[in-house]
Amino acid sequence: xxxxxxxxxxxxxxxxxxxxxxxxxxxxxxxxxxxxxxxxxxxxxxxxxxxxxxxxxxxxxxxxxxxxxxxxxxxxxxxxxxxxxxxxxxxxxxxxxxxxxxxxxxxxxxxxxxxxxxxxxxxxxxxxxxxxxxxxxxxxxxxxxxxxxxxxxxxxxxxxxxxxxxxxxxxxxxxxxxxxxxxxxxxxxxxxxxxxxxxxxxxxxxxxxxxxxxxxxxxxxxxxxxxxx
Numbered sequence: 001x002x003x004x005x006x007x008x009x010x011x012x013x014x015x016x017x018x019x020x021x022x023x024x025x026x027x028x029x030x031x032x033x034x035x036x037x038x039x040x041x042x043x044x045x046x047x048x049x050x051x052x053x054x055x056x057x058x059x060x061x062x063x064x065x066x067x068x069x070x071x072x073x074x075x076x077x078x079x080x081x082x083x084x085x086x087x088x089x090x091x092x093x094x095x096x097x098x099x100x101x102x103x104x105x106x107x108x109x110x111x112x113x114x115x116x117x118x119x120x121x122x123x124x125x126x127x128x129x130x131x132x133x134x135x136x137x138x139x140x141x142x143x144x145x146x147x148x149x150x151x152x153x154x155x156x157x158x159x160x161x162x163x164x165x166x167x168x169x170x171x172x173x174x175x176x177x178x179x180x181x182x183x184x185x186x187x188x189x190x191x192x193x194x195x196x197x198x199x200x201x202x203x204x205x206x207x208x209x210x211x212x213x214x215x216x217x218x219x220x221x222x223x224x225x226x227x228x229x
Contacts (some may be wrong), residue, residue: 001100001169002071003114005030007090008053016134019057026135028053028090029095029163030165037118038160039064049157050095057131064156065123065206070096071152072103078150093132094152101169104150104182109204111173117161119172124206125151125185150187154206177201184209192216 009025017024031052040046047055055062069144071094080087096114110122128151133141145151175184179201187194188209195216198205205213 001098001171003096003163003165003167003169004099005089005097005165006035006050006163007031007095007097008035008048008050008124009090009093010033011054012129014134017057017131018129019131020059021056024135025056026093026131028093028095030089031163032126034162034164036160036162037068037114037120037157039157040067041071050093053095060129061134068096068120068155069094069152069187070098070101070103070120070155072101072150073097073099075104075150075152080146091136092152093135096163098115098169103153104180104185105177106153106181107177108179108181108184108198108201109175109177110171111158112155114206115161115163117159118157118163119159119161120155120202121158122153122180122181123156123204124154124209125153125181125188126154127185129190146189146202147188148169149182149186151181153181175201175204179205188212196220 007028007030009028011023012026012027013023037049040049040062042222044058047062049067071092075159076087106122108122112120128145129141177200184198187198195213198213
């Protein structure tokens with residue numbers, strides 16, 4: 001398992017984003033040399049966990065629980081064939097392009113060591129948005145990406161460190177529960193009935209997803225009570 005590239009984005013004004021600033025940092029490109037990765041701070045305040053990577057809409061992106069976004073080169077290759085166009089590393093706005101890692105099959109709370117010191121923890125899948133669709137310039141992309149169910153993973157920083165292309169990736173902890181990134185993604189997008197099961201991932205689950213799951217359980221409980229009377 002290997003880190004193929006480290007990708008960072010610079011602020012760019014575009015017509016296809018709903019960011020209040022009219023800018024996006026989704027156009028990420030591979031960089032040479034070591035990149036420092038650390039917890040950026042709470043959502044709404046902290047941006048990317050990678051030094052030099054710009055986040056332009058802090059309402060929906062960045063923060064400690066979405067500090068790093070990883071996508072598998074294998075999945076990019078599959079999309080490359082399906083779309084009939086080249087997709088260089090960073091094309092999906094990912095910070096880390098990996099090789100040999102089942103990113104969407106990773107379990108929530110799974111921890112990866114990247115390079116010598118950096119330790120990351122999987123929190124959730126990536127939800128596609130208008131900016132992603134505009135960046136790729138693919139009509140109907142949000143729906144198509146959602147249906148495919150290979151969202152890639154957001155990760156929080158457990159231990160900071162410097163990384164570079166070619167660094168090894170090691171899974172240092174894999175929880176016993178079966179809540180994968182792909183399962184979490186389906187639960188929050190197309191199969192809401194799966195939401196209660198996400199709570200098995202415990203505190204590692206992205207806080208916003210955990211709140212959605214708890215509210216779903218509460219609503220379902222109320223509905224059950226109503227039907228029983």
